[in-house]
Amino acid sequence: xxxxxxxxxxxxxxxxxxxxxxxxxxxITQHAQDALGDIVFIELPKLGQKVTVKAACxxxxxxxxxxxxxxxxxxxxxxxxxxxSQSPESINSAPYASWFFKIAPxxxxxxxxxxxSAAYASSIGE
Amino acid sequence: xxxKPALTIFNSTHKNLDAKMIDFxxxxxxxxxxxxxxxxxxxxxxxxxxxxxHMAVVDCFGSEVVDFLDLxxxxxxxxxxxxxxxxxxxxxxxxxxxxxxLIVYRLADRYRLVINASTAVDDLLWMRQLAAKFxxxxxxxRRADLxxxxxxxxxxAVQGPNALLALSAAFPxxxxxxxxxxxxxxxxxxxxxxxxxxARTGYTGEDGFEISVPSEQGLALWSCLMxxxxxxxxxxxxxxxxxxxxxxxxxxxQDMNHDTSPLxxxxxxxxxxxxxxxxxxxxxLLKRGQVSEFLGLVLLDKGILRSHQKVFTPMGDGEISxxxxxxxxxxxxxxxxxxxxxxxGSTVQVKIRDQLLNAVLVKPQFVRRGHILV
Numbered sequence: 239x240x241x242x243x244x245x246x247x248x249x250x251x252x253x254x255x256x257x258x259x260x261x262x263x264x265x266i267t268q269h270a271q272d273a274l275g276d277i278v279f280i281e282l283p284k285l286g287q288k289v290t291v292k293a294a295c296x297x298x299x300x301x302x303x304x305x306x307x308x309x310x311x312x313x314x315x316x317x318x319x320x321x322x323s324q325s326p327e328s329i330n331s332a333p334y335a336s337w338f339f340k341i342a343p344x345x346x347x348x349x350x351x352x353x354x355s356a357a358y359a360s361s362i363g364e
Numbered sequence: 365x366x367x368k369p370a371l372t373i374f375n376s377t378h379k380n381l382d383a384k385m386i387d388f389x390x391x392x393x394x395x396x397x398x399x400x401x402x403x404x405x406x407x408x409x410x411x412x413x414x415x416x417x418h419m420a421v422v423d424c425f426g427s428e429v430v431d432f433l434d435l436x437x438x439x440x441x442x443x444x445x446x447x448x449x450x451x452x453x454x455x456x457x458x459x460x461x462x463x464x465x466l467i468v469y470r471l472a473d474r475y476r477l478v479i480n481a482s483t484a485v486d487d488l489l490w491m492r493q494l495a496a497k498f499x500x501x502x503x504x505x506r507r508a509d510l511x512x513x514x515x516x517x518x519x520x521a522v523q524g525p526n527a528l529l530a531l532s533a534a535f536p537x538x539x540x541x542x543x544x545x546x547x548x549x550x551x552x553x554x555x556x557x558x559x560x561x562x563a564r565t566g567y568t569g570e571d572g573f574e575i576s577v578p579s580e581q582g583l584a585l586w587s588c589l590m591x592x593x594x595x596x597x598x599x600x601x602x603x604x605x606x607x608x609x610x611x612x613x614x615x616x617x618q619d620m621n622h623d624t625s626p627l628x629x630x631x632x633x634x635x636x637x638x639x640x641x642x643x644x645x646x647x648x649l650l651k652r653g654q655v656s657e658f659l660g661l662v663l664l665d666k667g668i669l670r671s672h673q674k675v676f677t678p679m680g681d682g683e684i685s686x687x688x689x690x691x692x693x694x695x696x697x698x699x700x701x702x703x704x705x706x707x708x709g710s711t712v713q714v715k716i717r718d719q720l721l722n723a724v725l726v727k728p729q730f731v732r733r734g735h736i737l738v
Contacts, residue, residue, distance in 0.1 A: 275384070275602065276401040278689040279668050279696075281717075297717070299668045301400045301606055301689050 241268070242334055246310065246349055247358035250292075253334065254310040254352060261316055262349070263337040266298060266307065269362045271333045274300040277326045282318040283339055289315060291348050296338055298329070310352055313343040370509060372417035373518055373582045381598060389482030389617070391418040393601050400602035404691040407568055407607055408734055411524035412599035413589055418481035420507035421517055421561075421576055422488065423474045427500040433475055436494055437468065438626060438643055440636035444470035448549045450563065453634045454626050455490065456645025460652060461622040463490055465614065465631070467565060469550040476550070476561070478519075478574070480616045484510060494644070508579060517561070518582035522589065522596070523572035523607075525734060530593035531562075531573055534585075542573070557581040557588065567604060569611025569732045609686050609697060612660060612729035618671060619658075619685040619699055625649060628701060629685070630658030630728055656682070656701040660728040661714065662693070662738050665721035669698035669714060676713040676720070679703040684714065692731045693738065699728050 241247075246254040251270035255263040271277065281297040289295040294306035295315075317340040322328065329336045343349070353361060369392040378385065383394035394415065396403055406412055424432065433441040439453035450469035454462045464483040469476045479487050488505060495501050508516040522530050532539035535555055542562065545551065550563030558581050566572030577585050590596055605615070612630075614620055620629040627635065627649060637649065661684065663669050669687030680703035687698030702712075706725055713720045726738045 272384075275396060276399055278401075279666070281667070299689070301404075301691070302395070302602060304668060304670060 241355045241359050241364070243355045245334070245355065246352035247355065248292075248308060248310040248352055249361060250308045252307060252310050254349065255337070256349070257340065260346075261340045261342050262311055262313075263340050264307070264310055265337045266329065266333055267358070268333045269364075270305075271330050274298065274302065274305060276301050277329045280323055280326050280329070280338065282320075282323065283315045285315055285318055287315045289313060289341060291345075298326075307338060309341065311341055311343045311348040312345050313341040316340050316342045370418070372415055373579055374415045374417065374586060377583065377586060378415065378598075383598075383600060386601070388418065388601055389480075391481055393418060394598070395602040396600040397598050400600065400606065401691050403597065403599035403603035404606050406597050407524045407570060407599055407603060408692055408731070409525065410595050410597075411522055411526040411530045411593065412597050412603070413586070414521040414523060414599055414601075414604055416521050416574065417507075417518040417582070419519055420479050420481070420484040420487075420505055420510060421519065422477045422479060422491070423504045423506065424477065425474045425502040425504070426498070428498040429475055429501060432495060432498050432501050433468065434641055435643055436491065438635040438645065440639055440641060441468070441470075441475075443636075444468070446470070447472045448551050450548045450550055450565070451634075452548075454631060455487065456626070456643070456649070457622060458645060458648060460625045460645040460648030462616070462620045462624050462626055462629075462631075463487060463622060465616055465620070465634075467548075467563070469563060471550070471552070478563075483616060488512075506576070516579040517576045518579050519574060519576050520582070520585060520589070521566055521572060521574045523566045523568040523599075524570050526593075526595070527566075527570070527572045530589060530596050533592040534589045545573075547571075557585055560585070567611070567613055568607040569613070569729075570607075570734065606688050606691055609688050609699065610690055610692055610731035612699065612727075614699070615686060625652060625654075627652075627654040628656035628658065630699075655704065657704055657706050658728055659700055659702055659706055659708070660726040660730060660738070661687075661698040661700055661712070661723040662726055662730075663696040663698070663714065663721060663723045664711070667716045667719070667721050668696045669716075669723070673698075674715045675700050675702060675723075676715070677702055677706060679705045690730060693736055697730050697738075698723070
């Protein structure tokens with residue numbers, strides 16, 4: 239399974255993309271969606287919500303179970319993907335195109351604590 | 365370290381089909397073969413094949429078998445008036461709690477019980493303890509790992525509106541016998557795969573059959589069904605769970621356990637309190653009476669009902685015992701134990717994380733035979 243090289247990864251299976259405007263888009267990895275199974279519901283944070291690194295800030299639910307999404311960096315939620323709430327199954331079909339929310343980081347250096355694609359691949363045994 | 369999960373004889377069949385495997389009550393079982401949702405929906409419109417060999421068949425023989433089952437089971441074994449009939453019931457402990465739920469069939473030379481996977485060892489201990497009071501009784505489990513097993517068998521379920529078509533395709537010579545087998549009836553049939561036990565029952569709310577065959581014929585039965593009925597699809601325990609919640613069927617260990625009275629989890633209909641017979645747990649049930657209602661919930665707001673979520677009603681608080689996203693209804697549904705006096709159709713609140721969401725109370729049956737009931 240290919241793991242995109244341009245993303246940062248949390249050990250809790252979120253991916254994090256640095257946008258040109260300085261914000262970070264957050265989603266879940268191929269490995270995470272595969273483990274969850276058919277995704278049927280997401281609960282997004284609120285616009286303007288302050289999030290803290292490694293704290294739960296969203297929920298993804300498959301037919302099987304609910305799982306927390308942890309903020310990969312601290313900051314403020316500056317965008318949420320309402321379209322994804324309407325079609326959560328696209329997280330299964332295109333996990334790396336399915337961003338949940340964007341964070342304007344309060345401590346941009348936190349991104350350096352995340353894993354690169356190679357480290358994430360080895361953390362999931364690939 | 366957890367003990368190694370047990371394997372059914374179909375384990376490599378599942379893995380060859382790329383199933384995602386999970387530990388289910390100590391058994392390494394397929395949760396799905398790619399998509400739980402499509403397996404669920406396929407079962408509602410066509411037919412699916414489930415490996416249920418983690419469940420255990422137990423045969424009881426002997427001249428005292430009726431007296432034994434009269435004590436062991438909460439429903440009245442005398443209701444099975446002729447061979448071939450079966451019913452669903454519970455075995456209870458002295459406090460009236462459920463040791464297990466099961467189906468029992470009366471057959472020409474025996475009574476056949478089908479019990480749950482994770483409870484099978486304890487069930488047998490309980491049964492043998494009671495059997496010690498009888499002289500003319502023989503208990504023979506058919507799951508290979510169980511003590512005293514003879515002639516092991518494995519179980520497959522074919523479920524869905526086209527289950528009969530699938531069976532008829534696999535056993536053309538027996539098509540009429542399959543068709544004429546009534547719901548909750550079972551019989552042995554002679555086939556090219558040997559003597560198979562066919563029962564018209566299931567855990568999905570659709571028409572269906574549970575088939576038990578000698579273990580050495582299990583793989584042949586699987587491939588016979590899959591090749592003779594082309595649109596039969598294997599389905600995993602994930603779909604089995606969402607199908608049974610839609611059907612409103614209880615799951616042992618989730619909607620009930622050894623502390624739960626059948627009266628409080630919607631199983632009063634499986635208990636015979638009318639006749640003079642004296643089964644284990646009867647006194648406790650009569651003394652305690654019913655203290656909870658078992659009802660269905662349909663979530664009106666956005667979210668997913670899950671077990672252990674708290675339910676707030678005007679009559680007091682209750683708890684969800686099973687909850688899921690319903691693939692057929694495309695809403696979230698749940699089963700809950702609630703204080704007495706609830707009004708069907710009224711709105712209650714469910715606590716999901718930090719929110720209170722609205723749900724409507726319904727009868728605990730959401731989908732039957734392809735029809736949405738709520």
